[in-house]
Amino acid sequence: MKIVIIVPTYNERENIVPLMTKLKEQFRHIAHDMHILVVDDNSPDGTGEVVRKETEYNKNVHLLSGSKMGLGAAYIRGMRYALGELKADVVFEIDADLSHKPSDVPQMVAALEDGADFVIGSRYVVGGSLPVEWGLLRRLISKVGNIVARYLAGMYKIRDCTAGFRAIRASLLKCIDLGNLRVQGYAFQVALLHRALMLGAKVREIPVDFIDRTHGKSKLGLSDIVEFIINAWWIRLQSSRTFIKFVIVGASGIVVNLGFFTLFIEQGLSKFLASPIAIELSIISNFLLNNYWTFQWRQAGDSVHVKGLKFNAVSILSLGLSYGMFVGLSIMYPKAVPQVHQLLSIAPALLTNYFLNSYWTFKKGANVVGHHAEERQKDDNGNRFGRKLDTLELPDLTLKLSDRESSRL
Ligand code: GDD
Numbered sequence: 001m002k003i004v005i006i007v008p009t010y011n012e013r014e015n016i017v018p019l020m021t022k023l024k025e026q027f028r029h030i031a032h033d034m035h036i037l038v039v040d041d042n043s044p045d046g047t048g049e050v051v052r053k054e055t056e057y058n059k060n061v062h063l064l065s066g067s068k069m070g071l072g073a074a075y076i077r078g079m080r081y082a083l084g085e086l087k088a089d090v091v092f093e094i095d096a097d098l099s100h101k102p103s104d105v106p107q108m109v110a111a112l113e114d115g116a117d118f119v120i121g122s123r124y125v126v127g128g129s130l131p132v133e134w135g136l137l138r139r140l141i142s143k144v145g146n147i148v149a150r151y152l153a154g155m156y157k158i159r160d161c162t163a164g165f166r167a168i169r170a171s172l173l174k175c176i177d178l179g180n181l182r183v184q185g186y187a188f189q190v191a192l193l194h195r196a197l198m199l200g201a202k203v204r205e206i207p208v209d210f211i212d213r214t215h216g217k218s219k220l221g222l223s224d225i226v227e228f229i230i231n232a233w234w235i236r237l238q239s240s241r242t243f244i245k246f247v248i249v250g251a252s253g254i255v256v257n258l259g260f261f262t263l264f265i266e267q268g269l270s271k272f273l274a275s276p277i278a279i280e281l282s283i284i285s286n287f288l289l290n291n292y293w294t295f296q297w298r299q300a301g302d303s304v305h306v307k308g309l310k311f312n313a314v315s316i317l318s319l320g321l322s323y324g325m326f327v328g329l330s331i332m333y334p335k336a337v338p339q340v341h342q343l344l345s346i347a348p349a350l351l352t353n354y355f356l357n358s359y360w361t362f363k364k365g366a367n368v369v370g371h372h373a374e375e376r377q378k379d380d381n382g383n384r385f386g387r388k389l390d391t392l393e394l395p396d397l398t399l400k401l402s403d404r405e406s407s408r409l
């Protein structure tokens with residue numbers, strides 16, 4: 001295998017040579033074609049110049065220079081180069097500041113050989129650690145970042161989601177549209193891991209000790225933190241988009257419902273007759289939109305007729321609930337505008353409707369198709385990661401803390 005260790009650098013002049021020396025020592029114990037790719041953002045301290053000299057007499061060392069756009073942008077640039085120009089089979093992520101021990105590299109390579117697609121040098125599995133020098137506050141910041149990633153972005157099965165020490169198989173990376181991650185800074189780590197998990201990658205965490213840097217300082221800035229939080233919410237939102245679509249359809253149903261209700265009343269129809277007819281019309285429009293949009297990727301399973309029947313059965317229940325509430329409100333508050341009664345009566349039906357339709361009518365079929373057709377098409381070489389692409393919702397997104405975890409937190 002050709003393994004390319006990507007090292008992003010910004011003002012790491014004092015660290016980069018010792019790191020490269022230690023990496024090369026490790027390479028002697030690894031039976032693969034090992035390379036180092038330094039991605040330097042024109043560091044003002046001359047890191048790039050030091051590395052350029054190294055490339056002159058070591059053909060396994062490569063330098064990629066560019067302007068500073070953030071850690072994520074540097075990794076994206078580096079990964080593209082490693083895959084495209086260097087034809088890597090595996091890429092590593094590692095910090096230049098010696099926080100990650102090069103002596104952990106062989107173990108991570110072994111995990112790949114063992115079948116893993118994505119190996120994490122993890123500080124939060126048993127055997128891993130944070131620097132002893134770190135005070136309570138720094139530990140807390142690091143842990144909170146991980147908790148946000150695990151529980152907000154929905155990756156609670158992974159202990160160290162933000163780690164910057166990783167080995168990733170190129171076949172997996174090629175299935176990820178790096179340009180589409182929408183991250184510039186440190187949020188890249190979480191965004192990339194999330195994509196890998198969505199693709200069904202085999203992720204393995206290897207315990208590592210994170211060493212505090214002795215030279216230079218951390219480049220983590222406020223904008224990185226802001227982007228990190230926005231990114232976690234974004235992932236959450238994307239994962240919940242079935243529910244969001246359902247709510248949008250529900251809102252359109254309200255427009256249909258109230259629109260027809262008003263129309264019928266203006267035509268002189270009794271409000272007690274106008275109400276159920278308007279409800280039924282909105283149920284029909286909701287069914288069509290949900291079937292062909294919200295749950296379009298759950299086409300497997302029952303035929304459209306059976307689904308229609310199931311949807312109607314659910315709808316009769318909702319209709320009963322809604323109409324009951326409408327009549328009740330009309331009797332209790334006879335002076336209010338009837339549209340208000342009609343509107344309020346929609347609320348109790350919405351959730352019953354969602355859960356029954358989601359888990360029964362449109363329940364996930366065995367062979368879900370085409371949810372992410374664009375990404376599927378890119379995967380034209382029968383890659384095994386293609387199969388899982390339709391599982392846009394992570395396997396289990398609920399905020400669930402096992403007893404052991406809650407006691408750890
Ligand atoms: N090219 C480039 N451009 N490199 C950068 C940039 C940038 O904008 N920002 C940071 N780097 C490089 C640094 O020079 C260093 O080699 C590496 O990326 C990590 O940067 P640090 O500034 O040392 O990060 P940290 O120690 O605060 O954060 C570490 O832990 C985090 C999790 O707690 C890193 O491993 C992060 O990736 C990780 O998320």
Ligand code: MN
Pocket residue numbers: 095097099213218
């Ligand atoms: Mn660091």
